[in-house]
Amino acid sequence: MKSSAASKAKPRSVLPGFGLSLGFTIFYLSVLVIIPLAGIFVKTSGMTPGQFWHTVASDRVIASYKISFMTSFFAALVNLVFGLLVAWVLVRYKFPGKKLVDSLIDLPFALPTAVAGIALTAIYAPNGWVGSLLEPLGIKVAFTPLGITLALLFIGLPFVVRTVQPVLQELDKEVEEAAVMLGSFRLRTFRRIILPELIPPLLTGFALAFARGIGEYGSVVFISGNMPMKTEIAPLLIMTKLEQYDYKGATAIATVMLIISFILLLLINYLQWRSNRRVISE
Amino acid sequence: MKKKKSLLLHTMLIFVVFALALTGCGWDSEPTNTNSNANSAANQPAANDTGNAAADNSENAAANETESTDPVELLNVSYDPTRELYEAYNKLFSVYWEKEHNQKVTIKQSHGGSGAQSRAVIEGLKADVVTLALGYDIDAIAKKGYINPEWQQKFDNNSAPYTSTIVFLVRKGNPKGIKDWNDLVKPGIEVITPNPKTSGGARWNYLAAWGYALKQNNDDEAKAQEFVSALYKNVPVLDSGARGSTTTFVEKGIGDVLLAWENEALLSVKELGPDKFDIVYPSISILAEPPVAVVDKNVDKDGNRKVAEAYLDYLYTEEAQKLVAQNFYRPQLASVAEQFADQFPELTMLTIDDDFGGWAAAQKKHFADGGVFDQIYAPGS
Numbered sequence: 001m002k003s004s005a006a007s008k009a010k011p012r013s014v015l016p017g018f019g020l021s022l023g024f025t026i027f028y029l030s031v032l033v034i035i036p037l038a039g040i041f042v043k044t045s046g047m048t049p050g051q052f053w054h055t056v057a058s059d060r061v062i063a064s065y066k067i068s069f070m071t072s073f074f075a076a077l078v079n080l081v082f083g084l085l086v087a088w089v090l091v092r093y094k095f096p097g098k099k100l101v102d103s104l105i106d107l108p109f110a111l112p113t114a115v116a117g118i119a120l121t122a123i124y125a126p127n128g129w130v131g132s133l134l135e136p137l138g139i140k141v142a143f144t145p146l147g148i149t150l151a152l153l154f155i156g157l158p159f160v161v162r163t164v165q166p167v168l169q170e171l172d173k174e175v176e177e178a179a180v181m182l183g184s185f186r187l188r189t190f191r192r193i194i195l196p197e198l199i200p201p202l203l204t205g206f207a208l209a210f211a212r213g214i215g216e217y218g219s220v221v222f223i224s225g226n227m228p229m230k231t232e233i234a235p236l237l238i239m240t241k242l243e244q245y246d247y248k249g250a251t252a253i254a255t256v257m258l259i260i261s262f263i264l265l266l267l268i269n270y271l272q273w274r275s276n277r278r279v280i281s282e
Numbered sequence: 283m284k285k286k287k288s289l290l291l292h293t294m295l296i297f298v299v300f301a302l303a304l305t306g307c308g309w310d311s312e313p314t315n316t317n318s319n320a321n322s323a324a325n326q327p328a329a330n331d332t333g334n335a336a337a338d339n340s341e342n343a344a345a346n347e348t349e350s351t352d353p354v355e356l357l358n359v360s361y362d363p364t365r366e367l368y369e370a371y372n373k374l375f376s377v378y379w380e381k382e383h384n385q386k387v388t389i390k391q392s393h394g395g396s397g398a399q400s401r402a403v404i405e406g407l408k409a410d411v412v413t414l415a416l417g418y419d420i421d422a423i424a425k426k427g428y429i430n431p432e433w434q435q436k437f438d439n440n441s442a443p444y445t446s447t448i449v450f451l452v453r454k455g456n457p458k459g460i461k462d463w464n465d466l467v468k469p470g471i472e473v474i475t476p477n478p479k480t481s482g483g484a485r486w487n488y489l490a491a492w493g494y495a496l497k498q499n500n501d502d503e504a505k506a507q508e509f510v511s512a513l514y515k516n517v518p519v520l521d522s523g524a525r526g527s528t529t530t531f532v533e534k535g536i537g538d539v540l541l542a543w544e545n546e547a548l549l550s551v552k553e554l555g556p557d558k559f560d561i562v563y564p565s566i567s568i569l570a571e572p573p574v575a576v577v578d579k580n581v582d583k584d585g586n587r588k589v590a591e592a593y594l595d596y597l598y599t600e601e602a603q604k605l606v607a608q609n610f611y612r613p614q615l616a617s618v619a620e621q622f623a624d625q626f627p628e629l630t631m632l633t634i635d636d637d638f639g640g641w642a643a644a645q646k647k648h649f650a651d652g653g654v655f656d657q658i659y660a661p662g663s
Contacts, residue, residue: 055651059661118529125534143519222526225519226477228659236522240479243397244650245422 043251055252060228061237068234071145072213075152080206083160091168105161108154113218116154121223143225151219156209163205171197199275207268214261353386354589359409361396362525363546367609375596387589395523396482410581410590413574415482418641420575433575442571443597444611447631448490450562451540451547458538462564463494467512474530474537478649480522487541490568493632511658545610569631
């Protein structure tokens with residue numbers, strides 16, 4: 001009955017069954033996301049505030065947050081720029097092998113991350129074929145934060161490309177042509193016409209790559225060298241707690257990471273919402 | 283319009299095929315004990331049950347002529363480097379068991395990091411037996427009530443049917459002249475060893491070094507701590523597991539010496555050619571005792587106790603001990619040990635019980651948060 005009342009105000013949706021599908025969505029999300037995450041908080045709540053603080057604020061854990069968040073941030077930032085570039089080339093130009101390049105983008109999604117980590121380490125280790133070229137220049141990649149960033153670049157790339165690509169594809173060429181006709185230069189056309197449309201998907205891609213990087217374990221443990229205080233990522237510390245059967249300690253670190261990530265993602269969403277609004281109002 | 287419809291049809295068809303394929307795989311890879319598990323699986327689709335019943339009937343029909351006992355399946359949850367050993371042993375045991383008891387037994391294996399495997403059993407992986415890297419991981423399962431707390435007395439030699447020790451793997455010709463533990467703390471030597479906090483096996487490496495330092499310094503703990511600190515300062519890469527460290531040293535060519543289990547070192551030399559690596563035996567090492575245990579709660583529930591116990595007991599027989607030695611673990615049986623004396627040189631070995639007061643004490647002192655190992659990496663040290 002309610003839906004029919006609502007349908008007076010709005011045109012009836014093409015797809016029926018909103019009540020059922022919403023119920024299913026909530027159930028599905030609960031079973032897959034909310035309940036397991038709640039479990040983390042429940043496990044952590046068994047600790048006293050003192051224990052909790054002692055676990056999550058020890059020097060080594062704080063150093064690992066820094067490494068995890070900084071490398072994820074830089075990797076997402078680099079992917080933002082180069083992901084846009086890749087998407088641009090794929091949408092705007094025709095060249096032989098384009099389909100192949102396009103499908104290569106998705107490989108990091110499919111590849112087990114441990115395999116990626118081992119392969120990257122083999123190549124960038126001091127005696128690997130790229131690493132041995134960089135070594136004389138004084139650049140060390142494997143077993144440094146740079147190596148972690150590299151692994152995160154690899155696994156984060158598809159996120160930016162695949163969020164930007166469809167938006168770029170849908171852009172009205174005529175608007176650009178009009179801008180040029182009206183005397184706008186290329187750079188200006190890009191900055192004023194194209195970029196504003198791309199900011200929301202770019203932010204989404206950035207957020208996805210960033211979030212993925214924070215939680216990434218498989219590829220990073222191989223290339224980071226896992227040196228405490230230097231290249232030890234937070235997920236590894238969670239694993240060391242589990243290895244001692246310290247479930248509470250592990251979930252405590254996980255909780256802190258979840259909270260920081262959640263705040264950061266909220267912030268990015270807010271930025272996205274603002275940029276969306278600006279695009280619409282313009 | 284027509285095109286769209288056929289596309290939809292195709293997509294649906296693909297999904298249906300996919301779903302069927304997945305279900306099919308699910309049947310095959312169902313770990314174990316589906317028969318006795320029928321109660322808990324009853325709420326699953328009925329197709330699952332009929333599938334099992336059909337399989338049982340056909341097997342029974344075939345078995346009826348010769349035997350009346352039902353085939354039985356065991357799950358052995360083990361750690362990484364025992365894969366090859368148990369592949370060979372499982373064949374040996376099932377032949378023996380079928381001959382003696384007219385019962386078909388298939389053994390499934392599960393391998394992974396020792397701690398991760400132990401957690402899996404605690405979380406409900408229906409293991410019948412566990413064969414892990416260190417007693418601490420089995421103690422953790424025992425603490426949850428899956429295994430009788432007295433498990434270590436159940437089988438001979440502390441329930442360790444084979445042992446190993448920690449040795450040095452160095453590059454061919456030993457260019458850095460590494461002979462003993464005190465060579466490892468010299469400046470400029472790169473030591474490869476996994477992180478004892480993430481790798482159960484690596485705890486033996488650490489304890490061997492600690493034990494050596496204690497003996498050298500008349501049991502002066504402060505000096506021992508200084509020694510292991512210096513040693514770990516020479517570690518450029520702290521891999522999370524033992525196989526990872528082996529890869530770092532062997533494949534990537536990083537480091538001058540790898541602290542490794544003797545069986546892993548012997549395997550590396552055998553697999554990669556003796557022209558690449560040498561094994562150096564230090565003056566003192568530690569007796570690594572990877573223990574085995576029956577998971578009491580699971581075997582009682584499934585009625586597998588008899589065969590599960592026999593499975594571990596048979597490890598101590600001469601045939602099995604030979605297999606153990608061929609897979610580079612030190613056999614317990616004296617007669618077999620003699621045959622392989624060349625492969626396993628004698629050396630002074632500390633034991634976890636006599637020299638470290640057992641796993642619980644060693645774990646608490648060295649590897650727990652804030653323990654000696656953490657202090658090595660504490661800021662300012």
